Amino acid sequence: MAHYSRQYDLFLGSTQSFCHLCGDLRHLVDTHIVTRGDEVYLRKFCPGCGESMAKISSDLDYYKKCEAYLKRPDLPEKALTQVLRGCPYDCGVCPQHQNHPCLALFDITDECNMECNICYHAAAPGLGNHKSMEQIGQMLSTLLSVESEPDLIQVTGGEPTTHPQIIEILRTLKTSPARHLMLNTNGIRIAEDEAFVKELKALGGGFEVYLQFDSLERSTLEDIRGEDMRQTRRRALEMLERYSISTTLVCVVKKGFNDHEIPAVIDYSRTLRCVRGVVFQPVQEAGRIEAEGDFRITLSEIRERIIGDTGNPFTAEDMIPLPCDPHKIAVGYAAKKMEQGYARLYPVTGSLPKEMITEQRGTITFEQDREFVKSVIETVSLDTAMGEAIISDKIKQKLFCCWPGFLTPKDMGYEHVYRIVIMEFSDIFNFDATNIKRECNFIITPDRAIPFSTHNMGIKFSQ
Ligand code: SF4
Ligand code: SF4
16 A cells, blocks of 8 residues: 655655765765655665755745746856766866856965864965966966856955965956956955055956955854954955945854844845845855754745845845756845935845846846846836836836836946845755756866865865
8 A cells, every 4th residue: 555755745856965974975875855844855865874864945935936947058168077977076167067157266375364163165374375376377267268258256265365466366367358356355354454455446346355244243253253253344344335345245154153143134234335235155064164963054044034034125026046056046136225324225136027037147146247237227217118018017016116216227336236145055965966067156276167066075076
């Protein structure tokens, strides 16, 4: 007689993952995607350890919605490795990969002036290994061979501002074909060295600071960063505000430590003119981080905290899956207007037709895509033939009643855009051999372009 499983409700499909019980990265294990109530799990079958489950979503409806947002693959222009052992052992980038680098990370040093407990890089004072200008030139050539017009290069490490040639590196990359450049930093040098901040300002438009900002509370910072960073962060943001340097706050979320602060971080970000938004990253198992058990949080749980917060205007319709990697990245865009030192936000993603989003070239920087901004303007201003043609009366009404009069094509500049991004990377727990092929964040080495997650997991590659 047939019987039902007590472990799960629905079988959604199968994939492959790694066993997080034995931690063996040499072999993939057969894995089912199953549901239990509203939650979605990877059910793994390890020949040595038996069955195990890893939660990948707390929201079955949103999980299904991600599938509906998938867009056509936007492939790298060239593969740099061959298919020998199969994914994920052939990184990269191999001919199987289904996404180009939306974000190219240039890791320029292992050195850091901090020693955070949650460092995926395991950087620390004294490790050094600053990359030479020659190596950075090779990284750029590698990137341009797979993506001739990159959207975004992010300079990272370690702490990149400890590199003695950091300004020279930024200037070199600023003149490359990459459209935008970011500096990923803990903010210490920005807080302490005004001359350095002036050099950053001189880089001009298309440059942004990606500032570590996980918490407003001393105890949390001491836990995850090893020290109370509140003063440093405040001083760094004063500098960035003074010099009007575009800034994104980056918040690594660890359940039970700072997930309750998600609304407070968004609220704080609205007090700063220079801040263009917040990126939330669920803590991942990599480098010095142990992300096992209770600390883990999924993308959907962070999304629930954001849309459940009545202090910000983002609703479930506004926080949507990013079409190039929908299960791993969620985005919400808003127009922003500063009023008496606080940003009023008018979310737009929920009002745009889905096709407008899914037909975009895959990128995590929609606002810097001229066509997208033009589409937003045309949609919301409704004063062009295209705007009239592409949206329904229902959407027009919704936009008209909530859309501010200040926004015109003339002043819809980058400073009027605010975005919330949730970006989840893969680790040994949530690794899904299907999703990994869509990862759009790549570590660029002198001869490889490797998806960020497989790079950090410590997988031994075949070539
Ligand atoms: S993750 Fe991508 S680049 Fe790496 S082996 Fe798989 S398909 Fe190839
Ligand atoms: S997380 Fe950043 S600031 Fe902290 S040790 Fe690592 S590189 Fe340094």
